[in-house]
Amino acid sequence: MDRPLMPKATAVWLVENTGLTFEQIAEFTGLHTLEIKGIADGEVNAGVRGLDPIGAGMLTRQEIDRAVKDPNARLRLQRSIADTKLGPKKKEPRYTPLSKRQDRPDAIAWLLRHHPELAEQQICKLLGTTKNTIQQVRDRTHWKSQDIRPRDPVLLGLCAQLELDDAVARARIANPKAVRTEPLPAEGEELPTFE
Incomplete structure (x- = not known):
């Protein structure tokens, strides 16, 4: 009580x-x-x-x-x-500590590889990044593109597993055609682009 x-x-x-x-x-x-x-x-x-x-x-x-x-x-x-x-309070913009900001491109690459059904706006909201950064990681024009290794954003501490699962579920409902049916690309291959 x-x-x-x-x-x-x-x-x-x-x-x-x-x-x-x-x-x-x-x-x-x-x-x-x-x-x-x-x-x-x-x-x-x-x-x-x-x-x-x-x-x-x-x-x-x-x-x-x-x-x-x-x-x-x-x-x-x-x-x-x-x-x-x-009603519920509006969420504040996500703050990422300086020590974890360098891991964002790795998390973006992981999400692009493993969950291509996620829209750019969902990735922005999930990781607290910008569409420009996502596009640079996707096109491999990011300043850190030589050092990017796709890593799970949950393990990096950039988002919670529940938030990721919720975003993926919403994306699959909104766009069922974008759900991956082919195997994941190898380490050196290009990431797929979905618009």
Whole structure:
């Protein structure tokens, strides 16, 4: 069960402003019953200002009234309004540490060889690179093209296996004709180009 953001301040407010039992407050906030009794006696957290859980959107007045009428009832934390109206947060651009940036061309070459069904935009999103870099690796005009060895981006730490699997699955659904049926090219051979 989720807990309130500031459990002690919430407990102070509930003790001072409601008729809830110590057990109900302790169960809701995740604190021990003796600590709630100490708050009520003024021995624990003296001087702590209470946090109104109704104003913070954690509880409703009806939920508190329901729990006051039934001492065995448990309080339920309300879903945040921000979670329901705003939806998930937009992802930030992927940051790759300096020590791993030199491995990007190797990961791009691996993806071009093993997963040609991936679109350039998917590779950009997966590795945090640009379409220009992908094209340079594909055409072997990249400044590091002599030293590029195709290596798995998951093992290099540039993306997670779940992210790679998800991108490949989406690409196969979007473009089933691009799924490889012929064997992979040998080490020295050219990489295939799919548009």
